[in-house]
Amino acid sequence: MKIRLKPNHHPLILLRAAHARVKTHSRLVTVVSVLLGIFLLIYGKTIFHVTREFLTHSNFNFNLCKRFHQMTHVETRRSAIPKNIHQVFLNVSNNRVEFFNEYEPYRRTWQDKNPGFKYILWNESMIEDLINTSYPSIAPLYKRYRNVWQARADIARYVVVHYMGGIYADIDITCRRSMNELFKEIGDKRVALNYTYNPFGIANDFFVASKNHEFMAHVLDGLQDADVLYFTPFLNSMFRTGPMYMLGRYLNYPHQEDIYFLQSSRLYISSERSNKSWHGVDGYIIAIIWNGVDSLQIISIILLIIFIVRLNKLLRIRAKLVKKSRKQVQFFDRRRMMPIIEEDAL
Known part of the structure; x- marks a missing residue:
C-alpha cells in the first residue's frame, strides 16, 4: 500500500513511510552503507582535517601546541631578516645527481648577485643532524617519509628557515636581482610569500622569513596533523607538506597582516625551467584540468x-x-x- 505524503502528515506516518522505502530497497541501502563506512574509515580523518584547516579555519594547534614558538609575537615583529640564502638538495638517486649538476649555473646566480649574503647548501646529513638535535619531535615524521623525498625536502626547507632565518629557493630557480631590493620591497614585514597558480596554493619554492618567526613555527606545528591520506600521490604532496599545506597554515594564522605577498616574484627570480619531476601522471592531469578549464x-x-x-x-x-x-x-x-x-x- 502506497502512502501519499503531505506536509501536514503526522511524524509517525512520515517515519513509517521512510521505513517502508528503506525496507523496499534494503539491499541497496546495505551496500551504500557498507561503502560509506569503508570510505569514512579510510578518509574520515582527512575529511576532518580538510574541514578544520580550509573551511572552518579552527586552528587548534596554534593555541594548544606551540612546540616551536620560541619568540612572542612582539619579538617576532622586531626581529630582522638575516642575510642568509638557503638551498636544499637531498641525494636520493643517481638521476638526482645529474639534476644537481645540470642546475649548477642556477645556484651560482644566488652567490654572484648577493655578495653580502651567506649562502648555505644543505644536504641530507646536515638536515638529519639539525632535525635530530633541534627538532626531535619532527624526526619520526621525517623518517616516515623516507621514500617520499618531496615531503622530506619540504620539511627541510621549513626547518632551516625557522632555525636560521633568511631566504629559501629551490636549486632550479635563477636569481635575477639582488635580494637587498627584495628586502626594501618587504619593508617592515618579516615574512614574504608568493601565491602560485600552477596549479594552486602558496608556493614553497621561494619564500622569506626571519629567524624563529611565529609563522614558520606555526608551519612546523601543523605537520603532524596534516599527515593524512589523500586520493592521489600528487594531492598527498600538495596537502601534506606542499603549497596547499602552506595555504592552510596561512588561513589559520591569526596575524595575517604581518605577512607580505610578493606582487611579482619574477622581478627577483626566474623559474621557467623549474623541474616538475616529482609530478606523477595524476599531477599532470590535475594541472591540465586546473589550468585549461575555466x-x-x-x-x-x-x-x-x-x-x-x-x-x-x-x-x-x-x-x-x-x-x-x-x-x-x-x-x-x-x-x-x-x-x-x-x-x-x-
Whole structure:
C-alpha cells in the first residue's frame, strides 16, 4: 500500500513511510552503507582535517601546541631578516645527481648577485643532524617519509628557515636581482610569500622569513596533523607538506597582516625551467584540468549533466505513463461486442 505524503502528515506516518522505502530497497541501502563506512574509515580523518584547516579555519594547534614558538609575537615583529640564502638538495638517486649538476649555473646566480649574503647548501646529513638535535619531535615524521623525498625536502626547507632565518629557493630557480631590493620591497614585514597558480596554493619554492618567526613555527606545528591520506600521490604532496599545506597554515594564522605577498616574484627570480619531476601522471592531469578549464566551462558541464539526468528521468516517467495507458484503453469488437485491449499508442 502506497502512502501519499503531505506536509501536514503526522511524524509517525512520515517515519513509517521512510521505513517502508528503506525496507523496499534494503539491499541497496546495505551496500551504500557498507561503502560509506569503508570510505569514512579510510578518509574520515582527512575529511576532518580538510574541514578544520580550509573551511572552518579552527586552528587548534596554534593555541594548544606551540612546540616551536620560541619568540612572542612582539619579538617576532622586531626581529630582522638575516642575510642568509638557503638551498636544499637531498641525494636520493643517481638521476638526482645529474639534476644537481645540470642546475649548477642556477645556484651560482644566488652567490654572484648577493655578495653580502651567506649562502648555505644543505644536504641530507646536515638536515638529519639539525632535525635530530633541534627538532626531535619532527624526526619520526621525517623518517616516515623516507621514500617520499618531496615531503622530506619540504620539511627541510621549513626547518632551516625557522632555525636560521633568511631566504629559501629551490636549486632550479635563477636569481635575477639582488635580494637587498627584495628586502626594501618587504619593508617592515618579516615574512614574504608568493601565491602560485600552477596549479594552486602558496608556493614553497621561494619564500622569506626571519629567524624563529611565529609563522614558520606555526608551519612546523601543523605537520603532524596534516599527515593524512589523500586520493592521489600528487594531492598527498600538495596537502601534506606542499603549497596547499602552506595555504592552510596561512588561513589559520591569526596575524595575517604581518605577512607580505610578493606582487611579482619574477622581478627577483626566474623559474621557467623549474623541474616538475616529482609530478606523477595524476599531477599532470590535475594541472591540465586546473589550468585549461575555466569556471564557466565547469559550470556548463555541471548544468549539462543535470539536464541529462533530468531528461532521462522524464523519459522514464513518460514510458511508464504510455505503458499504463495502453492497458487502460479498450474498444468493442464489431462481431462479438467483447472488450479487448488496444495496443496502439496514444
